Amino acid sequence: MARPRLLSFNRLMAFSAMLSSLALGSTALGQTRKLGLEDLSAFQNPGKSWQVVGDVQAELGKENKLQTEPGKGVLVNLPKRKGAGKDLYTAFEHGDADIELDYMMAPGANSGVYLQGLYEVQLEDSWGKTDLSAASNGGVYERWDSSRPRGQEGYQGHAPRQNAGRAPGLWQHLKISFQAPRFDAQGNKVENAKILRAELNGVTIHENVELFGPTRGADSEKEVAKGPLRLQGDHGAVAFRNVTVTEYKTPQPELENLHYAIYPGRFDAEPNYANLKPESEGASATLNANLGTEARQYLLRYTGTMLVKEPGEYTFHLTTPGGGGLVKVNGKEVMPMNYWNSTGSVKLPAGKVPVEVIYAKQMDWAKPAMTLQVSGPALREFLISDKEAQLADVTDPILVDPKERPVLRSFIDLPGDHRVTHAVSVGSPEQLHYTYDMDNGALVQLWRGAFLDATPMWHERGDGSSRATGSVQLFGKPAPVLARLSSEQQAWVTDTTGTSYRQKGYRLNQRNEPTFKYQLYGSNVQDAISLLENGKGIQRQISVDQPAANLYARLADGNEIEEVSKGTYLVDGKAYYIRLDEAGGAKPLVRNIGGRQELIVPVRNRLVYSILY
Structure with missing residues (x-):
């Protein structure tokens, strides 16, 4: 059960990512x-x-x-x-x-x-x-x-x-x-x-x-x-x-002759130990944040030696949730006293060098927790602190099961600090899912695997967002799929300004697949998205009642678009396929705009295309 006061979600997610990387072989200086x-x-x-x-x-x-x-x-x-x-x-x-x-x-x-x-x-x-x-x-x-x-x-x-x-x-x-x-x-x-x-x-x-x-x-x-x-x-x-x-060929450094001392109280900086008397002290076999003290706030100081088997630059990563910490090696401060996470590097000779590690538990509600990871020349990052230490107060993720074909509204955050505020994510038991932006009538992303992590939206007060948890194909910053162009070389519109765009919601069919409805340039538009057989892709059917003159649809935008067979295109260096299924006789065009390529097609009353992924 979560405590009343928990980490901010950004810190919590960063900590969760760190947990998943412990002793799992992140690339270092190999x-x-x-x-x-x-x-x-x-x-x-x-x-x-x-x-x-x-x-x-x-x-x-x-x-x-x-x-x-x-x-x-x-x-x-x-x-x-x-x-x-x-x-x-x-x-x-x-x-x-x-x-x-x-x-x-x-x-x-x-x-x-x-x-x-x-x-x-x-x-x-x-x-x-x-x-x-x-x-x-x-x-x-x-x-x-x-x-x-x-x-x-x-x-x-x-x-x-x-x-x-x-x-x-x-x-x-x-x-x-x-x-x-x-x-x-x-x-x-x-x-x-x-x-x-x-x-x-x-x-x-x-x-x-x-x-x-x-x-x-x-x-x-x-x-x-x-x-x-x-x-x-x-x-x-x-x-x-x-x-x-x-x-990775270098043997892992080893800690020897560890001695610990515990000083009760809150410490935001390293104290002068000559003026302090430890509550307890003694020898320890490992680095561990929890040595049984009853103090809710305290400083734990470890001193000892590190046996370095290969000279070179070593990187230390210290994690101290609910507190701060620092590391000194061979008489040098690798990282200063810092809250939560610290990383620093130092060049070390082969042999035994003195080491000092400090953990300052500052938040009385947090459970004691500390990890120290080390990487070096041809040395994969590894956990040098106690492998059994409990890094606590990280909430279990809230994952949405796609078996019932969920349709979930939330915020979706995209690279470049762009937040889609009216996103609808649609899941499927076939393990292919997508997100639609109702503000622009645009596909945001398509992904395969698990569905959504709704922890940021539903944990405690939340921030309203959810995240795709599978293999994601992003489609860039959302922009309308339909636009009027005065010529085939006019730049695509980036938003709905001047289009008289009005969102009209969506309806679900028997398979819980939505058809999105909106008005654009005075025309009624229905945008139906359905799953292809066995989840091989999605098919999009766009129906326009009395389409405006010079109306086009943009099916793809990328660095490279190539036609590989009649009506089938590969996008962005073979990242996904676009297949034009029905265009009412209109001819598609791959055009160069601003150093990128776009696949556009004139829109009559009905347009059908598929994304194969």
């Missing part, structure tokens, strides 16, 4: 290599199905096919048939690493990324699928034992948390933070490998997944400290670009 993809020299004995090209493109409906263009920068696998391709291995090996890449699936294809050649993260064309399993796009593939009972041979697989995948032919982004297995001096495994965190298209799909052994299809059952990155090549057409591997 050694990063980017695969140039000018040729295949980064790989061992590449098979004939692999090649380097300049660009790739899929055609929806053509199974397992990718078209290529000459050039460099894109790695593509084009097996002539399933099973004919060959897996691709990097010439280097990795241990602890962050792997980051873009990939594109052909329709119906699947592939995989094998960490160290042993542990597979599945890549699959999951477009139109809502059931999730270890074989879904982004799943950690199962292990296999043929001696187990029939139907139970596969085990210890992990489905992704959400279906955050996109349509075939669109670029997708995968990031994996991997921790290699640990071995003792005799070569015995003492700790399993882990996927600390995996993100697909900006959505967390795995956290702290322990890998008890190689997954099905691994090269070997023998686990190793280092192994090559492996790209599966025998299952389907797939392309990769922007492949980077950040390795």
